[in-house]
Amino acid sequence: MAIDEASYDERRLAQWLSRRGFLHLGAGLGAAAAFSGLGGPSASAQAGSIVKPLPPGLFIDHGTNAEMRWEAMRGMGFTVPNDRFFVRNHTKTPTIDVRTWRLRLFGSGLHGGPVSFSYEDLLGMPAETVTEFVECAGNGRSLYTTQQGTPVPGTPWLLGGIGVARWRGVRLSTVLERAGMTSAAVDVMASGLDPDFLEGQVNHGRVRRPLPVDKALCDTLLAYEMNGETLPPDHGFPVRLIVPSWTGISNIKWVGSIEVSATPLFSPWNTRFYRLFGPTHPPGGSAPLTTQVSKCAFELPWNAQLTAGHRHVLTGRAWSGKGSVRSVRVSTDGGSTWRQARPLGRDRAWLQWTYTWCPERPGLHTLMAAATDNTGVTQPLQVPFNEFGYLFGAVARHPVAVT
Numbered sequence: 001m002a003i004d005e006a007s008y009d010e011r012r013l014a015q016w017l018s019r020r021g022f023l024h025l026g027a028g029l030g031a032a033a034a035f036s037g038l039g040g041p042s043a044s045a046q047a048g049s050i051v052k053p054l055p056p057g058l059f060i061d062h063g064t065n066a067e068m069r070w071e072a073m074r075g076m077g078f079t080v081p082n083d084r085f086f087v088r089n090h091t092k093t094p095t096i097d098v099r100t101w102r103l104r105l106f107g108s109g110l111h112g113g114p115v116s117f118s119y120e121d122l123l124g125m126p127a128e129t130v131t132e133f134v135e136c137a138g139n140g141r142s143l144y145t146t147q148q149g150t151p152v153p154g155t156p157w158l159l160g161g162i163g164v165a166r167w168r169g170v171r172l173s174t175v176l177e178r179a180g181m182t183s184a185a186v187d188v189m190a191s192g193l194d195p196d197f198l199e200g201q202v203n204h205g206r207v208r209r210p211l212p213v214d215k216a217l218c219d220t221l222l223a224y225e226m227n228g229e230t231l232p233p234d235h236g237f238p239v240r241l242i243v244p245s246w247t248g249i250s251n252i253k254w255v256g257s258i259e260v261s262a263t264p265l266f267s268p269w270n271t272r273f274y275r276l277f278g279p280t281h282p283p284g285g286s287a288p289l290t291t292q293v294s295k296c297a298f299e300l301p302w303n304a305q306l307t308a309g310h311r312h313v314l315t316g317r318a319w320s321g322k323g324s325v326r327s328v329r330v331s332t333d334g335g336s337t338w339r340q341a342r343p344l345g346r347d348r349a350w351l352q353w354t355y356t357w358c359p360e361r362p363g364l365h366t367l368m369a370a371a372t373d374n375t376g377v378t379q380p381l382q383v384p385f386n387e388f389g390y391l392f393g394a395v396a397r398h399p400v401a402v403t
């Protein structure tokens with residue numbers, strides 16, 4: 001990737017540390033405690049957050065969020081169809097009239113004043129298609145609790161807070177150029193048109209998160225199509241950002257405005273949330289999250305039932321925000337022995353693989369699959385705790401019952 005993430009992280013961390021003194025954002029344990037209401041029982045009271053049907057065979061319902069069931073991807077193609085792609089909403093999917101909708105760009109990083117584009121304006125610009133994953137930073141969060149014994153608040157995702165789609169749209173760099181971005185711009189911040197996000201009594205405003213200009217110009221897309229269809233309401237209609245490899249929150253949906261700034265921008269989504277807090281992280285929290293970690297999932301339900309004495313072709317997918325996945329190893333005995341899985345193809349967004357298993361003994365078994373990324377790094381068996389339960393990158397222990 002062209003952008004130097006390490007130096008971005010350092011710069012951001014320094015900026016954050018110098019500001020937080022007067023922002024009184026109460027980061028750390030208090031923040032996690034205040035956040036704990038989200039995704040709990042109260043969240044399911046917010047029915048109607050998601051527009052599309054959520055059949056229980058395809059989704060695990062988490063209130064305002066819906067997780068893809070991995071078993072529903074078995075036998076499917078490379079991309080996740082729109083009707084089974086996970087949804088992560090801070091509040092609810094808005095209804096947007098595209099005839100009156102405008103994308104407004106403004107800020108100190110533009111030559112002139114604010115600039116607006118209509119939907120037709122965007123459709124008329126050079127289009128590009130990319131195949132990329134969108135993955136929630138909290139994907140796998142429940143495993144901090146069940147596998148590592150360290151409970152964390154927030155939506156208890158298993159591994160289905162991810163999807164890969166073919167996104168078509170206009171490069172953000174094209175839009176920024178046409179809006180008159182200057183070389184002094186350092187950050188751009190897209191803002192969603194969904195309702196303000198409330199955390200208890202605190203109104204955090206529109207969902208928005210700064211993106212450094214380097215990443216915005218490198219490979220970020222303003223997408224208006226998903227898998228060949230008009231972007232569905234739940235996934236950001238009329239336009240959303242696709243920020244390849246970066247954490248889910250970067251991919252702002254229902255974009256209404258983009259601030260282009262010659263000075264660094266801040267929002268709760270790069271100061272309070274989406275950073276790592278905890279004993280093994282810097283005292284004020286880590287730099288804002290950027291790339292996702294590597295993960296691997298079986299296309300099987302949790303506690304799947306398999307018959308003893310039969311050959312089972314296990315299937316799964318592996319992905320990494322650090323690049324592509326080079327190989328996958330599988331253990332069917334809880335991690336004592338490992339063998340290579342068979343890769344299918346060499347696609348980048350994720351790697352599909354198969355592994356043939358003939359369980360002999362009935363009983364409870366633990367399946368494990370570990371991804372090795374293209375830099376040669378393999379998923380660890382355990383990852384350090386963080387208070388919001390982000391970036392669970394350890395090998396998942398998948399329980400199955402052999403009967």
Ligand SMILES: Nc1nc2c(c(=O)[nH]1)N[C@H]1C(S)=C(S)[C@@H](COP(=O)(O)O)O[C@H]1N2
Nearest residue numbers: 086087088089090136192207248251252253
């Ligand atoms: N405007 C807006 N954009 C948003 C969100 C949101 O709640 N509002 N959720 C973010 C998060 S946390 C994730 S993981 C992804 C989820 O995208 P999806 O719902 O299309 O799967 O959207 C991101 N973009």
Ligand SMILES: [Mo]
Nearest residue numbers: 136137248249
């Ligand atoms: Mo997310």
